[in-house]
Amino acid sequence: MPNKIALFSAKPYDKTYFEQFRHEFDCQVDYFEVPLTEQNVQLCQGGYDAVCVFVNDTVNQAVLSQLSEFGCNIVALRCAGFNNVDLQAAENLNIRVCRVPSYSPEAVAEHTVGLMLTLSRKFHKAYNRVKEDNFSLNGLLGFNLFKKTVGIIGTGKIGHATINILKGFGCNILAFDPTETPIDDVAYVSLETLYKQADIISLHCPLTPQTHHLINQDSLALMREGVMIVNTSRGGLIDTDAMIKGLKARKIGYLGLDVYEQEANLFFEDLSNEIIDDDVFQRLLTFPNVLITGHQGFFTQEALTAIAQTTLGNIQLLNNQQDCLNQIKPS
Structure with a gap:
């Protein structure tokens, strides 16, 4: 009998690639x-061996208990992060959890x-100007990356x-x-030193209780004036309210986000004809030095x-x- 899988949060591109290899x-x-x-979760009553979930699916104790009752004993994440899964509850219910640590x-990184x-x-601004036949360079002054100090928080495969x-x-x-995995020409330092010395700070770590709101009002106070912060990992690494205060105070010069703490109700959906009632997200969009993409970092053919x-x-x-090397268990 073939394995029977229920794949949630399915998009057309998921079906294209999973059908190619199933x-x-x-x-x-x-x-x-x-x-x-x-x-x-009642949709899983059809005799499924596994459920396949993505970053914004809910896999808490209540969901896992139902899956166990339905005889489904595998949760397969099609992503690297697993902060949305109650690993201890899964182990207690003999449900095995696996992920894709390196797609x-x-x-x-790109x-x-x-x-x-x-x-x-x-x-982005230059593109819109030229479309309107505006070739003025006023307001487009940039800076070189050459010789800038970049602080990388998390030196796993993506960070590397x-x-x-x-x-x-x-x-x-x-x-x-x-x-600390040795990397040529890279100096490992304390977080405090990184915050103080980096012109650009880029986040590449998982979301855990220890890393939740890693970037907050206190860490911002240590950073250089006009710092650039980029987050392509998990939205919960950043205290968004603190970011807004930092932007208003001109402490943050540039903010690039591919993830957002409350993205579950926004990202991966076409809401162009909807009214978005997330006031914090809408406030972020008003800043000219903020660039947001909708959790697009992974989205390549190869990935x-x-x-x-x-x-x-x-x-x-x-x-x-x-044995599955990509199985994950409670720490």
Whole structure:
């Protein structure tokens, strides 16, 4: 019998890539456009071996208990982060959890540097001006990345890939990570030192209780005037209210976000004909030095291919009671 998988928060591109590889892994995939929540977990009653979820799906104790009752004992994340999963509850219920720890570090790293360049050289504003036959350079003055000091928080695969790109620009790299993996021409320093010395700060760490609101009012106070902050990891790493205060005080010179703390109700959906009632998000959009993309950093052909293949491979291994290197357990 093929593995039967319920895939939630399904988009057309998910179906394209998962359909491309599902026969290779002998599985049937049912696609649900809705996110997995406590209200619609009932959709999993159809004899599924696994549920496949994404960053904004809810996999708490209540959902896991229902999945266990339905006989579904695998939760497969098609992403690297797993802060939306109650790992302890999953283990107590004998539900195995797996993820895709490395789909394409370069995809997110390249998007990160793209945000830095767009903020520093104002490509987005120049593009709109030229479309209106406005070729004035007033207001488009930028700065070189060359010789700037960039602080990288988190030197896993994405952080490391970002460092490799920035080295090519001639940046000076400072780094912080609880696990200091030696990297040529990179100085590991304390968070306090990184905050004080970096012209640009880029976040590449998971969201945990320890990293929640890592960038807050206190850490902002240590940073240089006009600092650039870029976050392509998880929205909860940043205290958004503190960011707004920092922008208003001109402490933050540039802010690039591919993630947002309350993004679950916004990102991945077309809301162009809706009224967005998130006042904090709307306030962020009013600043001319803020650039936001909708959790797009991972979105390349290479990454989607790796996500589909790795996710289906993880499910196959776990369903066959084989060791899976991408299985995650409570710490």
